[in-house]
Amino acid sequence: MTRGAANPGATLNGMADGPQFTVTLDHAATTPIYLQVAHGIQRWLGTEHATPGTALPSERDLAGQFGVSRVTVRQAIALLTTQGLLERRRGSGTFILPRRIEHPLGTLQSFSDDMRARGQVPGAHVLSFALNRATPHEAMTLGLREHSRVYRIRRLRTADGTPLAVESSVLPEDRVGDLHADTLKDRSLYELLSARALVPVRALRHLRAVNADTEHAALLQVRPGAALLMTERVSWLADGTPIELASAHYRGDRYDFLMELTTPET
Template sequence: MTRPKYELVADELSRRAGDLAAHDALPSERELMQQLGVSRMTVRRAIEQLVRRGLVYQVQGSGTFVADPAVVTKTLRLTSFTEDMEQRGLTPTTTVRSTGSTGASAEIARRLGIEPGEEVFVLERLRLADGTPMALERVHLPALGIDWASVDPGTSLYAQMAAEGWTVERAAQTIEAVNLDRETAHALDQAVGAAALRVTRVTYTEAGRPVEHAMTIYRGDRYGYDLVISRDAG
């Protein structure tokens, strides 16, 4: 089967990126169109593929740059940790620290649209890539008619939820800079007080039903977020 042209262009750009240093710029879209003899749309689709794979990143108004392989650059596209790592050619693994059910606090209940004290499943797990600790997360899940005790906590929850008819479509999240306390630093193999990112997320189905509340601490030296923002006219 003939591969789409944008995939062939993505392969060529990946090869070129491999010859450059982290944060070096790739040629502009116009230059790539001329060099490779393809349309702007083909170039853009190829670059989008490399962005999803974490090989390059884009800066609005400046261009496309080679990503630092030591840092996982995440966009605001809703993906699981497993998907993020596999797209970058890394092997994701999980260490489950604790599981169990409890009554929802007032804040968790408000976020999940349930009554305070209603039973939620709580999962705490350490996420690793190629054996390196990357993130520590604590997830609260409403009942949803799912036997959470039988779910495999070592793999993607989103994939397993989709198999049960609960497909996540969007999320609201807050990203904050924090310093690691002793327990979290030990789990992430970092120094106490090291910089980290705390991401608090509520995930929703297409119908707007909240199905997950997650608080994740990411290592500051291995994770970054790419945000594209614009200034309204006026």
């Protein structure tokens, strides 16, 4: 191909059923060709035709389709791999990873509502359920009297059957009333609270990165030491009453937490 001419339309063939996806490469542009290839594949990965778990064509096939070198294709795939969109499997090829979930930090929304809004089926498997005396930290955070009891609930949250998070909640018995483990299976905790006129309207959340221990790795189906995002949250009712102390471990390969920033008014 003569440098300076635009590729009239390289297509991504054989990747999924449905229309072909066209990538136009401009060799006269200042943007490196491997970035143009990466951006083209990235756009295709955002369409309904890119099925998670599907293998991409080989580097040689992609190079032939795009009219570029295998080195260029390799650079593009390496970039998309670091972005968590593709995964190289030794001896097997390059595969499409599930789309990452972008969750705004400033939104107080249940996991179930979030997944339904994305067209996925939420699930909740109860790992442990207990009613015990509050610890000093729990009592202070939730504003409880001495010897108050709290529910401690730990659940594995899934979307379309894929484990995404391990959630732990501490709820004051005298504020939420009677709870049972079987009522929390595959159900939003916030839906249950709302049915009792206990709607959290404000929360303070802390976020930090941690590595998966053996237990979290097994539950979330990741390797031990994999990156997780851990959040700790306190939620309040409209009258200022604390209603929940919660923590969660999210899969770092599936979650991005977003925050909108604005300049202060002058």
